[in-house]
Amino acid sequence: MGADVELTAGLTGVDEPGFAGLTERHRRELHVHCYRMLGSFEDAEDTVQETFLRAWRRRETFEGRSTVRAWLYRIATNACLDLLAKCRPEPASGEVRWLQPYPDRLLDELPAGDADEPETLAVARETIELAYLVAVQHLAPRPRAVLILRDVLGWPAKDVAELLGDSVNSVNSALQRARAGMREHLPAERQDWTGGDEDAGTRELVRRFTEASVATDIPALAALVRDDVRSSMPPTPGMQIGRDEVVKYWVESGFEGMTGLRAVPTAVNRQPAVAFYHWREAEGAYLPLTLDVLRVVGGAITEIVTFHSDRFAGLELPERLPADGSEEERHDHHG
Template sequence: MSADTRLAELGVSGLGEVDESAFSGLAERHRRELHVHCYRMLGSFEDAEDTVQETFLRAWRRRETFAGRSTFRAWLYRIATNACLDLLARRRPEPATGGEVRWLQPYPDRLLDELPAGDADEPESIAVARETIELAYLVAVQHLAPRPRAVLILRDVLGWPAKDVAELLGDSVNSVNSALQRARAGMREHLPAERQDWTGGEEDAGTRELVRRFTDASVATDIPTLASMLRDDVRCSMPPTPGLHIGRDAVVNDWINDGFDGMTGLRAVPTAVNRQPAVAFYHWREREGAYLPLTIDVLRVTGGAITEIVIFHHDQFPRLGLPERLPADGTE
């Protein structure tokens, strides 16, 4: 149901006549997809939450400016994009560098599943079906300057016409097209060359078996077996901790230096974030008599080998819907 249809049902002709409760009902239908849009722009789940709240506040205050020239959804996307640009100007005036994004946070698949089905009348809905939520894409996007980043997402992810993007940014169509070409070049520089081979949200049997073997070897802290699953040019990072390790030897040496090979008392729970396989690890704590959250490993698998591991800290467990502890008897 479009916003115009909903307005007619409410017996009003425009948003200026809608009370706060009815307006909230209209806007809330788009919360999840707006959150994903802001997450792509910002790379941070928490910042995306703050920005969606700011978007709704701005939309309510400016509701009389909605003239129906675009869909209500597109109007909200315009406000959300500008809210993201404002936040980036305040908090992160410079884009990421060096291939790592220290503010990167995971996005649980269970929340991505809340995204609405596509609507042919609203092209922004195609965003839910594109491979633009995986961590490697998010990292590449964060290396773009904010305005080219916005242009890329609006044009290539949401499918907006150049003239609409130009209007949103207060720029010319030529300038938008130029920014898009620069952004695409930047993405090619930072995206994996084999992007078309990503597992995405559809894991095959081989990927599932590799993840199972990775999980078992990790619980056993069997580094030689883990090393055998890594591609030569594997990348490993642990945001927000600085440091990007590239290459099998560098990754394995980092694990050894951190004392991983001597660790005991691990358990694992399979999960999925950013449409990628992931494993949540818990560590036995004698004092608490339970396994407590440790880290989450998010994997990118290409051609039967692990090509990237992004490790997140235990503070991400609640957002991902993971248990806060695992009891000693193995039940959850």
């Protein structure tokens, strides 16, 4: 890959613009790497900034024995581990309250790499979905780093050992523990935790979910979700598991009978999502309300992760929808 530059000399003689030219091309993939490690878009942003700062300050440590890309991944991984050691609580059962969505438009900026390889594509998609991110957050930081470097990025065990200052045996042992931990937090079958490629059936299901939500038709929504559906709203504590619990939550939260909703379809974490807006008379417009991210398996919704309106700006969703619905119609081709 052209972006993976080999330098035989070090970086000590490189000026700041030249250094930026060598490193900035890797910003998006480093951001996604930090996001997988941390589960938070904003924390990943801060950590990538810290990575580039450390890289510039320590540029004399690059000796040309690896690529600049691998060197940056080493710095980024350690920056993530430093952050996790400082300030990240243990996730509650099934909950990752710091979870934030990642817009598909930014994932599209990732370098192609081996994009024509179906297995590579599948791994890239599955390991950015919210179910995977939640599961990986339950791992201790070092096994988490090992899992991502080995299973997602495909690094050899000896390279991971060198990065972590560990032995190959220790890395292999950590990988086995991490895989076992992932199995505890993901459904047994891979196809049960990844929604896979979006097909016509999924699009139709999302359309029906959107219409039922705008109409606040709880029976119609209940018919679209699986018996074991899970629903959460990070950073709000609590998770509802099972159709009855989810429906009860919808009823008790006052969703039924709510009026003045509009919806805009979008996509985050390679999953279908729907941004909802609520009419505000004083503003004369529909303003951001919530974002529902859906996991669809076998023709039914298996998980709904709802984010608050503060995520809209980062996803480049409209700040408001006009009263005539023109913005909605431009975004919602379902009609």
